[in-house]
Amino acid sequence: MDIAKFASFITQAIIIGIPLLYGATGEMITEKSGNLNLGIPGIMYVGGISGVLGGYFWETYGDKTNGFMCILIPMICSLVASAAMAFIYSFLTITLRANQNVTGLVLTTFGMGLGSFIGGSLSTILDSGATVSLNATGAFFKTTLPFASKLGLFGKTFLSFGFLAYLAIIIAIVSAFILRKTRVGLNLKAVGENPATADAAGINVTRYKYAATCIGGAIAGLGGLYYVMDFIGGTWSNGGFGDRGWLAIAIVIFCLWKPDLGILGSVLFGGLYIVYMYIDDLPRASQEIFKMLPYLVTILVLILISVRKKRENQPPASLGVSYFREER
């Protein structure tokens, strides 16, 4: 593989990895509070379509040339809608103590349904076949740093992304910092490890769980927005998001619930996701085997951490269990 091809592979791995990073960071924050939100794929899907919906209304009724608003409106829509999705999950699992696995799976079904319904209806209204195209909005999202193209191969490989890509990395680093160094982060971890102890220590368990799940959901939703606006360039097609949501959950495990590691993990998974395209003359059958890699690697990590039993690498101890104060 020559250097230019390798550089393009790295670039592709990064842009495939960015939506995964958003999803993984969101899910990590959520899981740190002890909530295993399997609704993340649905939330990311809704995050994407709500951005499209916002972008559609702004392009139709607003000022298409105002780049700031073209970005702001879809972003707000995406954040609000995905936080609302996460709120449904929170209300059911935290306040009503419903089973987390079941609730998450229903949320994914619901989110996929909602996204495809809106997407399908929108393309019917627009009479645009099976897709919805918002090229003006997409172009604003894809705007890169003005000097990136002048920096040669380095600029092309690492600096040629839209702002959402950098935001993903910033969010991951900030989350890692908050979780590791601040009181809020440590409290959150305490809630996820042992809510009863956290409760006894005066931490408001309910509030932390709600906040972590909703903020986590909103962040994950941005992954959907990045995918449709930047990666695809403003064109929505139903189901196009694929299994990226589940891959994001895989990264959470792969990166041992550490958002900063998540950056590397996402790029690695992005690379595994597309590596088959970069191997010359790979027959289609082997391509399918290559697509298995991210999941196999995750399983391997899962086994390794459980065999080694290193305490700081374990899932949050109360993960998947609803907390009821009076339970013994």
Add this chain to the structure above:
Amino acid sequence: MSHVAPHSEPLVRLSKRDVMPAWQGILVRIIGVLLGVALSSLFIVLVTDLNPAEVFTSLFDGCFGSPRRIWNLFQNTAILLCIALAVTPAYKMKFWNIGAEGQVLMGAAATAACMIYFGNGINQWLLIPIMVISSLFAGMVWGMIPAFFKAHFNTNETLFTLMMNYVATQIVAFLITYWENPKGSNSVGVINASTKAGWLPYLFDKQYLINIIIVVALTAVMYVYLKYSKHGYEISVVGESENTARYIGINVKKVILRTMALSGALCGLAGLLLVSGTTHTISTNTAGGRGFTAILVSWLAKFNPAVMMLTSFLIVFFERGAAQIATNFRMNESLADIITGIILFFIIGSEFFLNYKLNFRHKHKEEA
């Protein structure tokens, strides 16, 4: 710490409920479903301004409108029920197997492989037992891999089984590249369309009857197995508390492995019913999300196989009905997922009122 006023009892205090009378439990659930239906109607009206009564007529029409639709309704219920029965022993043991999707796919792949490779050489009466054994075995292996690591290293089974789904999907995608017919179509097409080798027989000329009979029998067996057998008892004890199980001399590892072997094998059977008894083809979408929906069926029925007949029927009823609504009113077919989702949210939410009691703040006499 904020200063706490002396009489600040919270407005609502939760407490665990003792067992609720059965009729109350049913009532709460019915109210849940009705609220869900009401909210979905509201959704339909808001986005389409159709008359909800009209819409719900077509819901029934979609399920019972013609003999063919009724057969489809019961066929889908049977398959969903089969997978739900399969995951139930594991769930009762608190082994969160969300890998049914993959286990079904592996069973389906094994069935399809037998049909393709042995379809022309072997007598039909020998072929079908071979198919049954290999599908059970494939599902079993897929279920036992995570179980082995759970039993020995306490590896998180929810995440493990979830990942196994996608490995299975890719294995099927891989096999399809070999089996595709015609070449380049990336789909397998109907297997043995002319010879019908390896197709489950049509009893009384009804294609789906045999599936339904198998699943009904399985329901009865599973009911007895869980309720009256020693295995069933061990599963319940392990589910309640592993420590108790160990204390009374149950080999927990053995129970986990055995139960997941059973669970996976039955998922494999569902794969057989799908490929050999229903579609006569295979795709990565053969399980079609049923592996996940089955978890709901089992959980909503409180792991009781008899009640699962009802819950699986209910879910398929809403899915198929909503699909019909979408067709009749030229809406997107994803409407079905939205309606099912909303109704399920309400059913899930109503569980809360079965398990917990709300104690509102009393006005104390001395305060008055």
